Amino acid sequence: MKKIKEFDSTLFQEELQKRISIPVGEFEKFFELWEFKHFKRNEFILKAGEIPKFSIFVLKGCLRQYIVNEKGEESIVYFAEERHWIGDLPCMRSKTISNFNFQAIEECELLTINADNWEQAFAKFPWWTEAHLTGYQKWASMLQQQMADLHTKTGEIRYLNLLKAKPALFQRVPQHFIASYLGISPETLSRIRKKIFNI
Amino acid sequence: MKKIKEFDSTLFQEELQKRISIPVGEFEKFFELWEFKHFKRNEFILKAGEIPKFSIFVLKGCLRQYIVNEKGEESIVYFAEERHWIGDLPCMRSKTISNFNFQAIEECELLTINADNWEQAFAKFPWWTEAHLTGYQKWASMLQQQMADLHTKTGEIRYLNLLKAKPALFQRVPQHFIASYLGISPETLSRIRKKIFNI
DNA sequence: TGAATTTCTTGACTTTAGTCAACGTTTTGT
DNA sequence: ACAAAACGTTGACTAAAGTCAAGAAATTCA
Numbered sequence: 024m025k026k027i028k029e030f031d032s033t034l035f036q037e038e039l040q041k042r043i044s045i046p047v048g049e050f051e052k053f054f055e056l057w058e059f060k061h062f063k064r065n066e067f068i069l070k071a072g073e074i075p076k077f078s079i080f081v082l083k084g085c086l087r088q089y090i091v092n093e094k095g096e097e098s099i100v101y102f103a104e105e106r107h108w109i110g111d112l113p114c115m116r117s118k119t120i121s122n123f124n125f126q127a128i129e130e131c132e133l134l135t136i137n138a139d140n141w142e143q144a145f146a147k148f149p150w151w152t153e154a155h156l157t158g159y160q161k162w163a164s165m166l167q168q169q170m171a172d173l174h175t176k177t178g179e180i181r182y183l184n185l186l187k188a189k190p191a192l193f194q195r196v197p198q199h200f201i202a203s204y205l206g207i208s209p210e211t212l213s214r215i216r217k218k219i220f221n222i
Numbered sequence: 223m224k225k226i227k228e229f230d231s232t233l234f235q236e237e238l239q240k241r242i243s244i245p246v247g248e249f250e251k252f253f254e255l256w257e258f259k260h261f262k263r264n265e266f267i268l269k270a271g272e273i274p275k276f277s278i279f280v281l282k283g284c285l286r287q288y289i290v291n292e293k294g295e296e297s298i299v300y301f302a303e304e305r306h307w308i309g310d311l312p313c314m315r316s317k318t319i320s321n322f323n324f325q326a327i328e329e330c331e332l333l334t335i336n337a338d339n340w341e342q343a344f345a346k347f348p349w350w351t352e353a354h355l356t357g358y359q360k361w362a363s364m365l366q367q368q369m370a371d372l373h374t375k376t377g378e379i380r381y382l383n384l385l386k387a388k389p390a391l392f393q394r395v396p397q398h399f400i401a402s403y404l405g406i407s408p409e410t411l412s413r414i415r416k417k418i419f420n421i
Numbered sequence: 422t423g424a425a426t427t428t429c430t431t432g433a434c435t436t437t438a439g440t441c442a443a444c445g446t447t448t449t450g451t
Numbered sequence: 452a453c454a455a456a457a458c459g460t461t462g463a464c465t466a467a468a469g470t471c472a473a474g475a476a477a478t479t480c481a
Binding site: 088111 | 287288289291293295297299300310311312313315321322344351352354355356358359360361362363365366367368369370372373374375402405
């Protein structure tokens with residue numbers, strides 16, 4: 024993990040402006056709260072059992088958030104590609120141990136914000152709070168929808184839906200990660216693909 | 223659905239104070255943004271396909287949030303008992319059609335806030351925004367955990383976990399609602415219970 | 422580049438859960 | 452209080468998905 028000072032902050036600013044309009048001159052001050060970090064493929068960014076030190080915006084690369092249960096089985100709950108936000112805010116803010124692992128699937132360039140700076144951003148920039156709140160509201164709704172899909176749709180349907188929704192993901196992450204995210208075994212996903220594409 | 227003017231706002235204030243401290247005198251102003259509503263058993267509070275007119279705090283009773291898929295299958299994604307918040311904020315705020323149904327399982331006494339008042343509360347009371355944001359952050363994490371449970375745990379384990387986490391719920395909602403919430407068929411839940419309790 | 426590692430596929434079998442139908446029990450509203 | 456409706460249980464069967472094991476294919480990185 025190495026730090027670099029110079030890089031292009033346009034992507035970051037653009038992504039924020041998509042959600043909210045930032046008063047002139049405020050982005051620079053806001054941006055100072057963030058730190059650039061670089062991770063290698065397979066490197067752990069945050070580990071379960073530790074207090075998350077920062078929260079993340081993905082500039083480049085792809086990472087996975089997953090949980091390991093008592094039996095040692097992994098379950099991926101989120102993929103963060105470019106322009107995505109990821110982290111365990113409740114645990115970072117309350118300084119408690121997270122249950123989630125965050126690992127780089129590819130080489131990653133990240134912007135990170137630590138707990139103190141997060142609280143500062145929250146206190147100083149109302150537009151940030153607003154964007155954040157709106158984002159979380161939408162996300163929670165999406166997660167509920169996803170839960171209902173797990174209840175009522177077969178693995179095959181969920182696979183086809185994900186393929187439609189995030190085709191690029193399938194080009195960059197191993198198939199067994201997709202299986203884990205869909206909540207099916209790698210073998211089952213292999214058979215689903217055979218059934219769909221072979222005949 | 224009838225309106226009543228007088229009722230005890232203590233429960234509401236208490237629940238807020240649990241999360242955040244409210245500056246003296248502000249609760250009353252905040253409270254004016256809310257409206258009391260009464261619903262009968264089985265009454266629909268908000269329906270899928272409509273724009274949600276308000277968001278809810280439950281004073282008394284219990285309601286369910288569920289989604290119906292293309293095949294007409296229902297899937298319950300949330301139960302709101304006393305002191306719980308429920309609604310489809312993204313759709314209410316953006317005035318778009320919600321996919322969720324909200325129905326009273328019992329006689330319900332609710333506090334509701336409409337879209338305009340919600341935005342006002344958000345603009346005028348920073349403590350409200352803060353409580354809200356923190357609440358959503360935790361909730362999203364919980365939903366992710368729940369998704370992982372759906373991936374890796376059997377129906378039986380999920381049933382036992384829910385029984386432990388929310389024992390009171392089993393005393394007030396029909397068993398097939400519990401099944402729907404757990405993502406299993408009513409028959410399967412019946413068999414799980416037989417297996418656990420009979421032998 | 423090529424050995425080591427990881428990933429994917431396939432077969433055989435098991436487990437878990439769903440479906441359909443029938444029937445008994447409980448709850449509800451009038 | 453009672454008829455109607457909703458709910459829960461059970462059996463027999465089916466479907467979906469998991470597990471284990473072996474081997475083929477692809478990828479990685481030294």
